[in-house]
Amino acid sequence: MLVSTRSSRLLGVLSFLLVQCGGRSGILGDDAGVAQVPCKQNSDCVDNNLCITQACVNAYCATVATTNCDDQVFCTLDSCDESSGLCVHQWKTNDNDHDGYYAPLPGTTAGAPDSCGDDCNDTMASVHPGAPELCDGFDNNCDGRVDEGSVGYRTASGAVRVTDDSFINGGPTGLAYNGSFFGLSFSGSKSSETYQGYFSGYDSSASSVVSAINITQTSTDSFGGPVLWTGSVFATAWEVRGEQGYDIRFNELDARGQKMGPDVLVSKGAGFSVQPTLLWDGSQYYIAWSDDNGGNLFQILGRKISAQRELSGDILEFTGLQSDARTPTLLRSPSSNLLLFFSATTQQVCGRMLDGAMAPTGGEFCLSAEGASNYSADWINDRFVVAWSLEGEQPGDAIWATTIDAQGKLIQASSAITSGANFARNPSVLALGDRFALAWTDDRVTYGHYGVRLNTYGPDLAPLTTVQTLAETAYDCIDPTLASGGLGLALVYRERTDGKTGFPYFIGLTCNYGLPQ
Amino acid sequence: MVGPMCSGRYGGVLFLVLFGCGGAVEDPAASTKGTGGYTSVAGAGGYGNTIPLGSGGTGTGGQVYSTYTSLGCPDAAAATPTVDQRCDLFATDSGCGDGYGCFPLIQSSGDPCQPTRYLFACISVGTGTQGQECDDNQRCAAGHICVVTSTGTVCQRACDTTIQSSCSAGMFCDPIDVPGVGTCS
Numbered sequence: 001m002l003v004s005t006r007s008s009r010l011l012g013v014l015s016f017l018l019v020q021c022g023g024r025s026g027i028l029g030d031d032a033g034v035a036q037v038p039c040k041q042n043s044d045c046v047d048n049n050l051c052i053t054q055a056c057v058n059a060y061c062a063t064v065a066t067t068n069c070d071d072q073v074f075c076t077l078d079s080c081d082e083s084s085g086l087c088v089h090q091w092k093t094n095d096n097d098h099d100g101y102y103a104p105l106p107g108t109t110a111g112a113p114d115s116c117g118d119d120c121n122d123t124m125a126s127v128h129p130g131a132p133e134l135c136d137g138f139d140n141n142c143d144g145r146v147d148e149g150s151v152g153y154r155t156a157s158g159a160v161r162v163t164d165d166s167f168i169n170g171g172p173t174g175l176a177y178n179g180s181f182f183g184l185s186f187s188g189s190k191s192s193e194t195y196q197g198y199f200s201g202y203d204s205s206a207s208s209v210v211s212a213i214n215i216t217q218t219s220t221d222s223f224g225g226p227v228l229w230t231g232s233v234f235a236t237a238w239e240v241r242g243e244q245g246y247d248i249r250f251n252e253l254d255a256r257g258q259k260m261g262p263d264v265l266v267s268k269g270a271g272f273s274v275q276p277t278l279l280w281d282g283s284q285y286y287i288a289w290s291d292d293n294g295g296n297l298f299q300i301l302g303r304k305i306s307a308q309r310e311l312s313g314d315i316l317e318f319t320g321l322q323s324d325a326r327t328p329t330l331l332r333s334p335s336s337n338l339l340l341f342f343s344a345t346t347q348q349v350c351g352r353m354l355d356g357a358m359a360p361t362g363g364e365f366c367l368s369a370e371g372a373s374n375y376s377a378d379w380i381n382d383r384f385v386v387a388w389s390l391e392g393e394q395p396g397d398a399i400w401a402t403t404i405d406a407q408g409k410l411i412q413a414s415s416a417i418t419s420g421a422n423f424a425r426n427p428s429v430l431a432l433g434d435r436f437a438l439a440w441t442d443d444r445v446t447y448g449h450y451g452v453r454l455n456t457y458g459p460d461l462a463p464l465t466t467v468q469t470l471a472e473t474a475y476d477c478i479d480p481t482l483a484s485g486g487l488g489l490a491l492v493y494r495e496r497t498d499g500k501t502g503f504p505y506f507i508g509l510t511c512n513y514g515l516p517q
Numbered sequence: 518m519v520g521p522m523c524s525g526r527y528g529g530v531l532f533l534v535l536f537g538c539g540g541a542v543e544d545p546a547a548s549t550k551g552t553g554g555y556t557s558v559a560g561a562g563g564y565g566n567t568i569p570l571g572s573g574g575t576g577t578g579g580q581v582y583s584t585y586t587s588l589g590c591p592d593a594a595a596a597t598p599t600v601d602q603r604c605d606l607f608a609t610d611s612g613c614g615d616g617y618g619c620f621p622l623i624q625s626s627g628d629p630c631q632p633t634r635y636l637f638a639c640i641s642v643g644t645g646t647q648g649q650e651c652d653d654n655q656r657c658a659a660g661h662i663c664v665v666t667s668t669g670t671v672c673q674r675a676c677d678t679t680i681q682s683s684c685s686a687g688m689f690c691d692p693i694d695v696p697g698v699g700t701c702s
Contacts, residue, residue, distance in 0.1 A: 169678070169692060192597045194633055195694060220633045221694045241623075241633065241694065272665055295652075298670075327667040347668045373668050391668070393647065394687045423687035448686040478689065501678045501692045501699065 037061040050085030075116035093117045101128035110142060118142065124179075133433070135488040135511025144334070145381055147484055148433025150511045157206040159471055162492070162504040164212070166190050169501035172492035173197070174227035176234060177485020178255060181209040183234045184492055185224035186504040188212075197224035197238045199257040204486030204508040213257040216240060216249075230280045230307075233260055237276035237287055244270040248289050250278075250305060261309050267301070268315060270294045279330040279338070283307060286358060288318065288328040288340060297324040300342050302358055316358050318342075323350065323364060333379045333406040337361070341377050341386065349375040349388050353408050367402050368414055380431040380459055383411055387427040387438060395423040399440050401461050417461050418453075420444045430482035430489065432456065435464055439480040439491055445469075450476040452493050454509075470507055471495065478502070598696060601636045606698065607677045611659070613639035618659030621695040635695055645672035647701065664693055664700055673700035 038060055039045050045054035045061035053065035069078040069087035076089040093102045093116050103122035104115035111118040111129070120142035121127035131140045135150035162184060163170045170188025177183075181203045189195045196218070201210030216222035218240050225238035234253040239246040248267040252260035266287055267273035271294035279286040288302030300319045304312035319325040324345030331339050338354040350366040367386055368375075375388035383403045390396025398416035405411055418424055421442035428439045435458050441450040444467075451472035456464045471477035471493055480493040488511035496502035604612040604619035611619035617639040624634040643656040649672050650656075651663035657672035664673055676683055676690035676699045684690050684701035692699045 189696070192696075194598055194696075219631055274665065275667075292665075324669065326669075343668045345669050394685065443687070476689065496689065498681075500681070500690075 049082040051080035051082050074114055091116065094122070095119070096122045097125040097127075099125040099128045099131075135432070136485060139433075145433030146431065147511070148381075148435065150432050150435075150488065157508055159495075159505045159507045160202070160206045160208075161495075162186060162200055162202075162212070162506055163188055167503065170198075170504050171479055171494040171502060172481055172504040173224035174236060175481050175483040175490060175492050176227045176229045177483055177490070178229045178234065179485070180255070182483060182485060182490045182506070183210070183227050183229065183253070183257070184504070184506060185215075185227040185236055185238075186212075186492075187223040188504070194219065194221045194241075195223055197222050197236075199224075199227070199234070199236070199253060201255075201257065202490070202506045202508070204488070204490065204510070206506055206508045210255075210257045215251070215253065215257065215259065225276050226278050228278055228280055231282075235278060235280060235285060237266065237278050237289075239274050239276070242270070245272045245292070245294070246274050248273045248276050248287070250276075250285070250287060250309070252309060264305065264309055264311065266303065266305070266311070267291060271296075272298070273301075275327050277328045277330045279332060281332060281356075284312065286330050286338060288330050290326045290328065290342075297321045297345070298326050299323070300325045300328045300340060302328070302330070302340075304358060313357075318352055318354065318358075318360060319364060325350070327375075329375075329377055331377060331379055331384065333384070335406050339384060339406075339408060341375065343373065343375065347371050347373060347391070349386060351404075351408055362408065365408055367404065367410070368400065371396070372400070374426055376427045376429045378429045378431040378436060380436045381434055382406075383459060385429055385431075385436050385457075385459070385461070387417070387429050387440075389425045389427060389440070391425075395425050397422055398424050399427045399438065399442075401427075401429075401438075401457075403459065403461065412461060415461060417457060417463070418442065418455070418467075420467075422447055423450070425450070426479050428480050428482045428491075430484060432484070435459070437482055437489065439470065439482045439493075441476075441478045441480060441493075445472060450478050452477045452480045452491070454482075454491070470509075471505065475502070477505075598633045598635055600696065601634065601638075603636065603638050606637055606675055611639070613659075616641055618642040618657075620654040620657075620662065621693075621698050622654075623695065643672075647672065647674050662693065662698070662700055666702065673702055675699070676701055 039056035042055045045056055047054050051067040052063050054061050055064040067080040069080045071078055071089050075092050079088050081088050093105055095102050101119035102117035103119050104110040104117035108115035110120040119128045127138055127140050129142045133140045133148055135147045139146045167188045168191050170186050172186045174185040175182055181201045184200050186198050187195050188198055196214050197216035198212045199215045200212040203209050216238050220241040222240040223238055225236050227234055227236045237248055237250045240249055250264040250266050272292045274290050276289040284307055285305040288300055290298045291301045292298045299317055301315050301317055303315050306312050318340055325342040327343045329341040337356050339351055340354055341351045344350045347370045348366040349368040349372050350364055352364045353361045355361050368388055371390045371392055372388040373391035377384055377386040383405055385403050387399050387401040389399055399418040400414050401417045402414040403411040421444040424442040426441045430437045435456050437456050439454050441452050443449050452470045454468045454470050458464055476496040478494050480491055482489055482491050489509035491507045493505055494502040495505050606619045613619050619637055620640050622636040641655055642659045645651050645657040651672045654663045657663050660675055661672040662675045678690055678692045678699040679697050688701045690699040691702045
């Protein structure tokens with residue numbers, strides 16, 4: 001049997017091949033039901049279908065062979081072209097972004113056996129095996145790591161104030177990149193009005209793409225919350241003051257910041273339901289928040305929300321009353337389900353593993369000594385990194401961090417990863433493939449005066465770069481939050497203009513490679 | 518502290534422990550689905566009543582929540598909170614007698630389209646100072662406010678967000694959800 005000249009198909013090359021016929025096989029049916037053509041010799045038996053061979057048998061034309069185009073390659077659909085007699089081997093998947101690499105079959109992982117494609121993102125030509133890793137928030141080389149080797153640096157465009165002059169104060173609450181621009185959520189108030197939650201958009205050069213839109217629209221206080229990009233929409237959740245406390249609401253936003261449907265009331269009952277955290281796993285949302293159940297100690301509650309913005313299942317409890325738990329963060333590792341981080345009343349950063357149904361799979365555990373606050377966490381490569389500051393009557397002088405594995409087991413004991421300041425607060429951790437970026441605020445320049453700093457660390461918590469100052473003005477710059485995308489990274493923070501409450505600011509960061517590490 | 522936790526996701530705004538509306542409890546089960554928003558069992562009004570412990574919350578009443586449709590409140594953007602200032606939170610002499618202090622209180626209407634009302638009133642003081650646990654303002658010493666923070670519900674020193682911070686070094690005057698009021702955190 002003649003097979004294709006390629007005995008094995010390398011992923012990510014040509015779409016199909018025409019192969020010379022020759023693998024004729026078969027018999028030769030007796031052509032039952034077909035009018036038989038009399039013949040004297042083989043040349044009398046001519047057929048327009050060049051994929052079959054006819055001969056003169058017992059004075060009648062009969063099919064004596066058909067072209068066998070089976071190339072024994074799982075990932076091709078094989079057929080014979082009747083007009084040419086050539087075999088056609090059509091690859092089962094497509095190369096939609098025309099980068100020469102194919103998408104995997106639905107339900108398979110890029111590069112896996114029988115996936116028939118190794119392009120981990122067939123919508124972006126800059127993403128395929130062997131592509132140079134860019135600092136753009138995507139796994140360009142499909143090695144499972146995002147932005148490895150990158151270092152973020154402030155662009156020449158500098159910081160822009162997100163709020164216009166109609167606002168009297170505000171602060172950022174969330175940041176996410178949608179492949180085109182950064183969506184930013186913030187809380188703010190205008191003169192003689194309550195706090196409201198807003199959404200706006202900026203590109204990497206800090207140009208406004210979406211003007212500030214009030215997305216909470218309440219007469220009572222409401223605040224911005226976390227924001228994420230699912231691949232097709234932004235999603236966010238926020239607090240609204242109710243009659244006796246706060247409720248949590250959820251919605252999706254399109255790229256213009258317009259709501260995709262009615263707000264979804266996520267929490268129940270009177271009391272404080274605050275500090276929502278959101279996670280998207282590719283098919284559904286997970287949301288958790290702090291809830292005092294109408295005046296009791298705080299617990300972390302949560303539930304699932306479908307991709308159709310419908311509540312899925314009832315509200316679940318993740319922490320006991322004794323923890324008086326606050327400020328949850330939901331994260332997910334590729335190999336595990338969910339890890340819920342929270343602050344406990346003991347002033348420790350704690351966590352609990354949850355399964356895909358959000359059911360706890362283990363007990364609560366704590367990562368830090370007492371006095372920890374202001375934590376931030378992310379998954380890098382093979383571990384979670386968790387950073388926090390120390391808060392007593394005055395803030396501590398450093399940011400501390402530790403690492404744990406996907407099951408919550410300690411990898412490295414906690415240690416101070418910044419130095420040189422009297423006060424250090426507000427860490428924001430962002431995974432960069434083989435390293436992580438940390439933005440925080442400290443007073444290393446002037447006693448008691450805060451500026452926003454950035455540094456990059458390896459998974460072993462060792463610094464890879466020197467500390468950069470991203471924001472240092474005559475006023476305190478605090479509450480930084482990092483996100484990746486665009487030219488590299490972006491950062492939002494609050495500048496306490498005039499020493500008062502402050503306003504949200506946005507900075508685009510670019511990536512430089514090969515810097516001293 | 519709500520604000521700076523988790524990289525400042527909450528915009529640096531702290532929540533005042535709420536003084537409610539006479540025990541009124543939102544009743545989502547009374548929602549009229551499809552007509553826009555929820556209705557609430559209106560409270561009797563009045564400031565100064567702490568939230569009864571255990572009112573509402575999960576598992577109380579088994580309310581079934583469905584998709585919330587925003588009322589829209591077309592004039593919400595123009596809704597101006599009302600402030601009733603019966604004492605001065607920041608003055609050396611707050612105007613309250615011995616054993617009393619000036620505290621901010623909040624009353625939210627049962628009507629989601631009505632503006633919030635704020636009251637600065639004299640109530641009896643407690644002994645709680647910076648960082649000490651509380652469950653309402655009466656646990657806190659004069660000049661301190663009971664706020665919901667990331668690691669506890671605690672008394673924090675009140676500060677005026679409209680002037681330069683008077684907080685100690687390293688601390689911010691972070692706004693709370695009462696206009697013009699912050700706490701040192």
